[in-house]
Amino acid sequence: MLLKYFYDKPLAQAAYMIGCQATGEAIVIDPARDVTPYLKAADEEGLRITQVTETHIHADFVSGSRELAFQTGATLYLSDMGTADWKYQFVDDGTVLLHDGDTWQLGNIKITAIHTPGHTPEHIVFQITDTAAANEPMGIFTGDLLFVGSLGRPDLLEEAAGVKGTKIPGARQQFYNIQRLKAMPDYLQIWPGHGAGSACGKGLGAIPSSTLGYEKRFNPSFHIPDEDDFVNWLLDEQPEPPFYFARMKYVNKVGPTLLKDLPVPVQLNRTELDEWLQSDALVIDSRPSEVFAEGHLPNAINIPAASNNFNTYVGWLVDFSKSVVLIAADWEADRLVRQLRAVGVDNIVGIASTDLANGPQVIPQITAQELAQRQRDTTVIDVRWWSEYEEAHLRNAIHIPLGYVLRNLDSLPRDRQLIVHCQAGVRSVIAASILQKYGFEYVTNLVGGIEAWQKAGLPIERGTPEAAKV
Structure with missing residues (x-):
């Protein structure tokens, strides 16, 4: 068995690839929209990506499950749990719909889906057993159920997507999930869906993995015996979810647009850039803040490319119905386009060089x-x-x-x-x-x-x- 870890630092998001070296097959869990890293890793390891899955309908980034399945021909495995309002709407005849306790094989590796509602109604985790080496599970891909030092927040449906009356029942479901985890073996490895900085929980640790035994000892969610106290603790002091989270829940439910179908940004000259600046488009000047302040074009908004929160700042400010123009250095324009698309900013109509960015307006x-x-x-x-x-x-x-x-x-x-x-x-x-x-x-x-x-x-x-x- 082979395990690969992929981490998107700006989104604090983790994806995983499991490979069965005996059969040359691989599955990717919780892929991001830019699927290039998974394709490259599979090629380097001599594996074929034959399966793609995810733990839930994500709120903080555009899922790459549909994209990766399209590019590789892999089979999609998606949760069929939860309420009718939160079921995937882009499934086809080849999609395998998962229910609590379902198992399937990736070569010699057995994968078991466990329904763990709370963070979202359809949330599932994946228990992994390497049957070539053992007859008991090795670990769990916990998605947004359990993090290192923390627990997935249950209030995003209500706070971000506006589904009233869901956060308290979700918190109670998380309490039940903790009781289930307490009964599982301490030796199980924990591979979470997020790390420090994610808005999908509070106080997440920066360590990429843990063990269930360690979390039982030191994760505060395991040490609140009263259910009402647990609910109050879990809902208190959660980070504010960016506005784009509501959009992501919808996009990932109905199915993200395939990358091949997105508009290709054109390179803009000064006249074209000026025209966009006079429109209702969002023009993002990605130069450093101190450079922008010294002189910029009127109507441009500064979001520095070097910021680890570039995606999040855009997600707070963007109107998804409007066109977006990016002013960026040539060497980082492609990366910034990928970062924008990672949070669902698909209508990127043009890119202008930072050579055109200097203007008469200053910030004193x-x-x-x-x-x-x-x-x-x-x-x-x-x-x-x-x-x-x-x-x-x-x-x-x-x-x-x-x-x-x-x-x-x-x-x-x-x-x-x-x-x-x-x-x-x-x-x-x-x-x-x-x-x-x-x-x-x-x-x-x-x-x-x-x-x-x-x-x-x-x-x-x-x-x-x-x-x-x-």
């Missing part, structure tokens, strides 16, 4: 010391997340997390100087570029964010934010 900068002298004459906007604001914030700062800026433009004064800040200076430039695009003339960025403010020894406040949220 202010230091912490300068702001301290002028704070009474300005409106400070804090675009960090809730936990960051609660830990430390400037007095009288308006708290609008970055993802909510577009939804709260009408609440901001247009006749006052707006000082935008985040933790260190990247998100604030993104926010400032949004404000400029929508006609705010008096926008300034706090250099170094609240980190610079605190390093200067300037006063902060702590407490629960009254954040704008629409």
Whole structure:
């Protein structure tokens, strides 16, 4: 048996390939939309991808299951569990629909599907037995059921997809899943679907795998015996799901568009770029924030290519009904297109070189010391997340997390100087570029964010934010 691990750091998402070397077959579990890494790995190992599966209908990225099955001719194995509203709608006669306890073979490897609703109604995990070496299972691909040090959140259907009344029943199902896991052998290896940074749970560990015995000892979800206490704990302090999660649930349910059917972005000249800037398209300037601030084209929004959160920032801000234009360095344009498509941004109509990106608009900068002298004459906007604001914030700062800026433009004064800040200076430039695009003339960025403010020894406040949220 062969096991390959694939990790998408910006999405904190893990996929796996299992190979039976005796028969030359392979299965890929939870593939991402860009299937090139799996095809390359299979070729290097002399394997044929004959099966593709996934643990559930994903919310945080476009699934590659349909794409990989199309490109390889592999058989799709998909959950048929859960409610009618959350069953796959792109299955065909060759798709194998899975139910609790179903088993099948990949050469000498036995795979068992176990229904584990809670994170989503249709969620399943896969128990793996290498029958050539043992008659008991080796481990479990847990998807978004169990993570290293954490547990899959049960509230995404309600919080992201708007399906009311699902998070508390989902949390109770997760409690039941924990009881089932407690009864399983400690030696089982755990291969989760996400790592640290994912919004599919809270407090995920950065270690790529674990054992069930270790999780039983140190994962807090195994140490809350009362069901109601468990539900309250699991639902408390979950990270805010980006707006694009709702779109991903729908796309992955009905079936993502195959890559061959997507529009091919054209290379834009300056005249064409200017035309898109005057339209309702989202024009993303991916240069570093400090470079963008020094001079950019009006109506462009800055989302730096180097940010590990590039996908997430786009997912917060994109309108999927609008065209998208990317301003990017030639050497990283292809990667950024893949990252955009990974979160369902398919209508990428054009790419412009960063050689065309310089423009007359600037984002003025202010230091912490300068702001301290002028704070009474300005409106400070804090675009960090809730936990960051609660830990430390400037007095009288308006708290609008970055993802909510577009939804709260009408609440901001247009006749006052707006000082935008985040933790260190990247998100604030993104926010400032949004404000400029929508006609705010008096926008300034706090250099170094609240980190610079605190390093200067300037006063902060702590407490629960009254954040704008629409």
